[in-house]
Amino acid sequence: MNERQRFGVSVGDVEFSEITGNSEVIVEPYPRAYRCECDHLGFLSPDIIADESQRANVRCIDCDSLGEFDLFPYVFVCPRCAHLEQIAPDGNHVNHEFEGTLSCPECNRGHVDIVGDENDVGNVSFEAVNCSNPINHGPWDLAGDCPECDFPGTSVDDDDASKLIPGSVDSNLTRACLLSDLTRGGVGSYNEFKRKADRGAGDQLDWNLEEELSPPSQRIYRELGVVSAFSLNDMESSNVAYGYTPTTSRRRSSIGDSDKFIRTFKPKNTGNRARAFLVKQQGRAVFIRFDPEHLLNIIPNTDDETTVSDVARQEMVVVEEAAPGPFDEKELTLIPALHSLQHALFEAAREMAGLEQFLGSKMFIERGSIALIERENVGMGGLTQLIIEEDGSVFIDFLKRAKERLKTCDRDCDSACPACSYIDDAHCHPFLSREIEEYVPANALLDRKRAYEVMGGA
Structure with a gap:
């Protein structure tokens, strides 16, 4: 207390936090990307993700099936600056709060599908269907350039050095x-x-x-x-x-x-x-x-x-x-x-x-x-x-x-x-x-x- 007075620190400047059995912990679902059994990609609200009964009532706009969405458990992370974002086709960036369906990056119509086996994420890509063009657009690679990085040049190609990479979700990433x-x-x-x-x-x-x-x-x-x-x-x-x-x-x-x-x-x-x-x-x-x-x-x-x-x-x-x-x-x-x-x-x-x-x-x-x-x-x-x-x-x-x-x-x-x-x-x-x-x-x-x-x- 003497040290506090000497440096002019008031009681209001001091804050204590204690985690006890009665503490409340807020768990925020992340990411919000869900994939239908038909490969359609959608981003659901936290309330829907957290409530199994609500998830069961989500209807796919592509195949019209009910409650057939599974979490796509990956996010993009930059290995240089640790920038984190939700998955999207190469060159597109989805913010943390985004909900709904991604439109085709080329014609801004239709919707995006995830193509490939999520257990082999290196071979997963995006395609857009129901576009104004009768031919499906894409495919696009998983992720793209980091929007945050502008680092000094190296002998490594800068585009590769600042590529977002897919990572499985845990608190180490977030x-x-x-x-x-x-x-x-x-x-x-x-x-x-x-x-x-x-x-x-x-x-x-x-x-x-x-x-x-x-x-x-x-x-x-x-x-x-x-x-x-x-x-x-x-x-x-x-x-x-x-x-x-x-x-x-x-x-x-x-x-x-x-x-x-x-x-x-x-x-x-x-x-x-x-x-x-x-x-x-x-x-x-x-x-x-x-x-x-x-x-x-x-x-x-x-x-x-x-x-x-x-x-x-x-x-x-x-x-x-x-x-x-x-x-x-x-x-x-x-x-x-x-x-x-x-x-x-x-x-x-x-x-x-x-x-x-x-x-x-x-x-x-x-x-x-x-x-x-x-x-x-x-x-x-x-x-x-x-x-x-x-x-x-x-x-x-x-x-x-x-x-x-x-x-x-x-x-x-x-x-x-x-x-x-x-x-x-x-x-x-x-x-x-x-x-x-x-x-x-x-x-x-x-x-x-x-x-x-x-x-x-x-």
Whole structure:
């Protein structure tokens, strides 16, 4: 109270929010795109979506069937600025509140159909029927250019670099992640996860690098900066966001490297009511711990008594105070290097597994460790592919591929940019709430060059 008086803060300036058993949570259905069994696309109101009896009375304007609409569970998200919108043919943009039927983009008549199998979203397209022209118009690709992006040019074609991509719907896409955790049967610390792995508390596919690799392979992966790697099945990751909405727009703005795509957030003004979003996912996880000596080598002004944990605690305090950024003027080294390592491992794993939407990742900053986590149980098709070889050869190839991603940039940037280290905003929630509670933008705090040094780069 003395501090409050000294800085002239009144009681009215302080607001407390508590989520209890009596709290009211507003759930807003999103997206609103529904598809009839005849492929007709429509956008329904939240009231109809939320009420099964009302949905059963919706009549298709195309085939006249009653109540045969199913949710088309995808939205478009920009991998560069995280702009989000409902699905529409290439070049058209549907706002959040839109209801009704999309007209043909070419003649502004008729209506739009979705053609293809929604389980194979890469082959889905749009066509317009009942147009003034007797020939159906289209097809149009799924999504198009992002209306918000105007980024500095890269050696990657700009049209491709700012293409909206389809993403399945969860709270990771729709709001900033404010709290994030990783557990397995109530366990939440890296040391406990490691002890479980050492005890063999998993399934027949769980794997402990120290026990599996031959001495030559051990030498190679240590040269790549890794001292420990293991896997556990049935890991549960949870991401929570509540009461916040984005306040900034990227329309017609040229964003420099230093901005790091920071988006500020403000509380939703709904009186004593707040929107809350929780996503829990379960699958296998692979933990990779980096050599403390390699990590300390990139930290300036350390001595023989300094530990990675010491540096981590100091930098986490700085991040908490500065969040959501910018962080450019802060003397941060360990966290940006670990975050870049996380991005490189994440992208290398997605590339090798051949799956786009299955993966998440977390950082254990004090332990200098990264966890890759399956966002769904994909069996032998996910992270298991990286660890299934008994000699560890595929895993070592995976580490080498991650290192190669850190080595160069098409734009020769100083720290990170869309051409090298940035990843889809929707997938990056790396900070565990027990270490950093404040919101940190997905592509902030990155240092590709120091991450490369950690993996033995010159």
